[in-house]
Amino acid sequence: MIDKSLSESWYDLDTVIVYGMGVVASRFVDKIIQDFQVPYIIDNKKYGTSYNNIPIVAYEEIKEKVLKKEYKIVVTTAGATYSGIQQTLERDGLAEEEDFCHIEQFAVEWYRMNRKQTNIIEVHTAVTTRCTLNCKNCNMFMPYYPQDRWKNYTFNEMKEDIDLMLKYVDYIFWYIFLGGEPFLNKELKNIIAYIGEKYSDKVGHMGITTNGTIIPDDETLVQIKKYKVRISISDYTKTVFYEEKMVKFLNKLDEWGIWYIKNQMSDWKDFGFPREPFQWGEDEASSHMRSCSPLFHGVNDKKLYYCHVIWSAEKAGLYVNPEQDYIKLTELDCNKESDKERVSEYCRGKCKDGFLRFCMLCGGCGADNKKIIPVGIQEERK
Numbered sequence: 001m002i003d004k005s006l007s008e009s010w011y012d013l014d015t016v017i018v019y020g021m022g023v024v025a026s027r028f029v030d031k032i033i034q035d036f037q038v039p040y041i042i043d044n045k046k047y048g049t050s051y052n053n054i055p056i057v058a059y060e061e062i063k064e065k066v067l068k069k070e071y072k073i074v075v076t077t078a079g080a081t082y083s084g085i086q087q088t089l090e091r092d093g094l095a096e097e098e099d100f101c102h103i104e105q106f107a108v109e110w111y112r113m114n115r116k117q118t119n120i121i122e123v124h125t126a127v128t129t130r131c132t133l134n135c136k137n138c139n140m141f142m143p144y145y146p147q148d149r150w151k152n153y154t155f156n157e158m159k160e161d162i163d164l165m166l167k168y169v170d171y172i173f174w175y176i177f178l179g180g181e182p183f184l185n186k187e188l189k190n191i192i193a194y195i196g197e198k199y200s201d202k203v204g205h206m207g208i209t210t211n212g213t214i215i216p217d218d219e220t221l222v223q224i225k226k227y228k229v230r231i232s233i234s235d236y237t238k239t240v241f242y243e244e245k246m247v248k249f250l251n252k253l254d255e256w257g258i259w260y261i262k263n264q265m266s267d268w269k270d271f272g273f274p275r276e277p278f279q280w281g282e283d284e285a286s287s288h289m290r291s292c293s294p295l296f297h298g299v300n301d302k303k304l305y306y307c308h309v310i311w312s313a314e315k316a317g318l319y320v321n322p323e324q325d326y327i328k329l330t331e332l333d334c335n336k337e338s339d340k341e342r343v344s345e346y347c348r349g350k351c352k353d354g355f356l357r358f359c360m361l362c363g364g365c366g367a368d369n370k371k372i373i374p375v376g377i378q379e380e381r382k
Helices: 029-035 061-068 077-091 103-115 154-166 188-198 218-226 243-256 282-292 308-315 336-349
Strands: 017-019 054-057 072-075 100-101 123-126 171-178 203-210 229-234 261-263 267-269 296-298 303-305 327-328 373-376
Touching: 017 029, 017 061, 054 061, 054 203, 072 103, 077 308, 100 103, 100 267, 103 171, 103 336, 123 308, 123 327, 154 171, 154 188, 154 296, 171 188, 188 203, 188 218, 218 243, 243 261, 296 308, 303 308, 303 336, 327 336
Parallel strands: 017 072, 072 100, 123 171, 123 296, 171 203, 203 229, 229 261
Antiparallel strands: 267 373, 296 303, 303 327
């Protein structure tokens, strides 16, 4: 969620320094290198190496150059890490929005300001509301879906969503399929192939978020391999005992030479909703939304959601989302620059009340949510 705009000194930029070369940066750095000169990449853990012949250096190595303010800095890290980098740069006399900014602001605002492009940093589409697990505190509320709301989206439904979205968006850096458990949907391979064939110039990377309980069939693996889809595995085997399945899943990905990252988490933030909803007041909701500030946005059922969690709460029948808090893509006109601008501003977190109404009920992922719970605790299916 962005409150301020980049200063005019960012206009007509041709050179930037990238700060961060971790998982988040891997989603964006190729596009930045394609569009800008990048003399250095700063990363205090990977210094002494290089990426595409660009030297990776520690911050202290080029601190003097940085403080001369010859180059703007784009920070390509997750929000929590960004806060620490922000404090360091501001301590050394640099100003946010003037000398440095976060990748989301740069990707959305700079391209809009300079190239009249509408970009989105990360879009999620749920391809199913079914899951192999039944996590008590699932952030997509899977245990609360009644059976008549279980659904695998068809290829045509998924195709309509992406086609609609890309009428108004020029570039999506990262397009992720999730669920539920996305490998329950056998048409996943078809939508991967469709996006890879038709939108390679508009979608930077595709990804799949899975719990590793289902091994995809060979036809799906062919498309994942062909279009370099990245697999993010949420590993709950410390709580839910499916190690054997996980090992088989990882072996299959290794066999096919498919890129993946395994995230073994020990705890979650408790969103509270729907069991014990938070009660943020209107005077608190804006700062709470800013604290959470998700990088991802959601597209499902021909609607754009600033936070995809709200789509799932609505889809499960747990929440009625006011129309002011989402965008009906079918009601936009792709020939109107104002509608493209509306999409861009919405994805920066600009909404009618300054916050989404659901934020008043949800604990979110920000620093202001102190409720920490064990990951992946299972409930008996109703």
